[in-house]
Amino acid sequence: MPYRHFSDLDADVRARAARIRLAVFDVDGTLTDGGLFVGEDGHETKVFHVHDGLGLKRLHENGVQVAIVTARISHPVTLRAEELGIEHLYQGQQDKRACVLEIIDALGLTPDEAAFVGDDLPDLAPMRMVGLAVAVADAHPTVAEHAHYVTRRAGGHGAAREACDLILAAQGKADAELERWL
Template identity: 75%
Template structure:
């Protein structure tokens, strides 16, 4: 979907975002769990998503990861991308998000949550912008204000970043930066 095709209400929601929160498994990854012979877990992240997250941060939007699982590769990727707000092992993602919003002095309307599966529903219902990745569970799609064209781990997060940056008027400056 090109920026010209975004509905006005979606752009209005995205324009208010000051915190973009992402689930990890199934959202920043394709959702598959990979284990080596030694039992160590590996994950695959899409480089386009990483640049999108960095661009959000460079334009004043804070980024957070809230995930139910605990994984060393997530900590490594977050460190690489300078993501300060990383919450692993969160059984109650909504509560975690509320605590983060309180700490950052933000309202739920200023937050976006991007998810793919049932544990993502409670924080999605709370946020001003709820996004489902293309391959999300149908209930997650129903709860979303918008659904990406790309699947989790395949550039979906980048689509969300681009939407927010477009809605906040950063397109031209970003284009010039990369010329």
């Protein structure tokens, strides 16, 4: 059973994840390992993990809205969001909490129905107001302290996929969704 590591999940975390209708992800340090590759021409390159991408797509296919909220503006992020079919992309957001609240409101949801996955201090405010706060394994210690769940995997190395799998497992969709791949 690929989701057995969620079988001993804290009941509170499971209940929080079961309510999620919107999952919001930071980029640098969460969907990537935090490294920035900048060429001499000033163009930026990022490395995304394919497992994370499939996790984001699976969430969407199972009725959970997916959003990306990041403080930086990056063309590679735009391309990746387009490739994954993510409609809710917000770059250049210095106030991530306000941005997440706007998304929640626009979708007619409540903060308890949202999750935020992050890694560093700018992610604390949105994490503290959502129903499920997830920190990646290599998150800043203060961020990890404020998370309901800390992934086993590091940012950019499958942490986002783990968060997606957690939500699907808590909602009872993981096993049925897995059948389509067997």
